[in-house]
Amino acid sequence: MEESPGPSVFPEFEVIPAVDVEGGQVVQLVGGQRGTGTRYGDPVESARRWVTEGAETLHLVDLDGAFEGDRRNADAIEAIGDSVDQEVDIQLGGGIRTPDDAETLLESGVDRVILGTAAVESPEIVETISQDHPGAVVVSLDAAGGEVVVSGWTESTGLDPAAAAARFEDRGAGGILFTDVEVEGRLEGVNAKTVRRVTDAVSIPVIASGGVASIDDIRVLREAGAAAVVVGTALYEGAFSLAEATDALELWVRMTVIHRDCIRQWLSRAVVTTTHNQLNRG
Numbered sequence: 001m002e003e004s005p006g007p008s009v010f011p012e013f014e015v016i017p018a019v020d021v022e023g024g025q026v027v028q029l030v031g032g033q034r035g036t037g038t039r040y041g042d043p044v045e046s047a048r049r050w051v052t053e054g055a056e057t058l059h060l061v062d063l064d065g066a067f068e069g070d071r072r073n074a075d076a077i078e079a080i081g082d083s084v085d086q087e088v089d090i091q092l093g094g095g096i097r098t099p100d101d102a103e104t105l106l107e108s109g110v111d112r113v114i115l116g117t118a119a120v121e122s123p124e125i126v127e128t129i130s131q132d133h134p135g136a137v138v139v140s141l142d143a144a145g146g147e148v149v150v151s152g153w154t155e156s157t158g159l160d161p162a163a164a165a166a167r168f169e170d171r172g173a174g175g176i177l178f179t180d181v182e183v184e185g186r187l188e189g190v191n192a193k194t195v196r197r198v199t200d201a202v203s204i205p206v207i208a209s210g211g212v213a214s215i216d217d218i219r220v221l222r223e224a225g226a227a228a229v230v231v232g233t234a235l236y237e238g239a240f241s242l243a244e245a246t247d248a249l250e251l252w253v254r255m256t257v258i259h260r261d262c263i264r265q266w267l268s269r270a271v272v273t274t275t276h277n278q279l280n281r282g
Helices: 043-052 063-068 074-083 099-108 117-121 124-132 161-170 192-201 215-223 242-281
Strands: 014-022 025-030 033-039 057-062 089-093 112-115 137-144 147-150 175-180 206-209 228-231
Touching (some): 014 063, 014 242, 025 043, 057 063, 057 074, 074 089, 089 137, 099 124, 117 147, 124 137, 147 161, 161 192, 175 192, 192 215, 215 228, 215 242
Parallel strands (some): 057 089, 089 112, 112 137, 206 228
Antiparallel strands (some): 014 025, 025 033, 137 147
């Protein structure tokens, strides 16, 4: 894991598997509500599985830390970092409350720290950390009812997600993690309009999360401007594999290039034809 060289967190679109840890086990919550989770076993085994399937980045969350404010799954998170290749990026959130917390993690090899409650309550923390680690702070904006929520999704702030994203970009954030809590873990599809509002508000990468139930949902989020998408329940429940999602993404890219080239050729021919007709009339 190498320190991010700057604010361009995702030069190419990525599908990122989630490894959310509660009580030392992988858990996927429904609607961000504690106690609603399904357990999926050992975090290290899950992380190795996703890397084997081609993950370039792992999205790790200490759920106990998110709810309680201190990192209770630090040993499990450290074991994941020790178990995967250094080429795999790790972004970590949950219970990171101070610049010292972030500094310790970044110096230990975490590539990006995800700040939610700490950033909303003390926005200057983003600037403080970014001064020494540019591009390494991703601000997590979790939304429910059109407002940013904090403290493990239990407290509303009254903040508009798009406006908040723009303010954190000004503070030096390297990216925004936007989670639609209302669709999180339900396998009922994504809300692309809310994601588009956030991506339109900033120039830094936006990582979309929440509600992905199919490969087509990934395409929709990519078209909404997301630089990456975090997928959890859909992967663990076998709705599709990481390899299938990656293959589909590569196909979309190729088709986009082909479509663009066809349009260019058509426009070029149209210009030649128009010029020829004008010359003939002259």
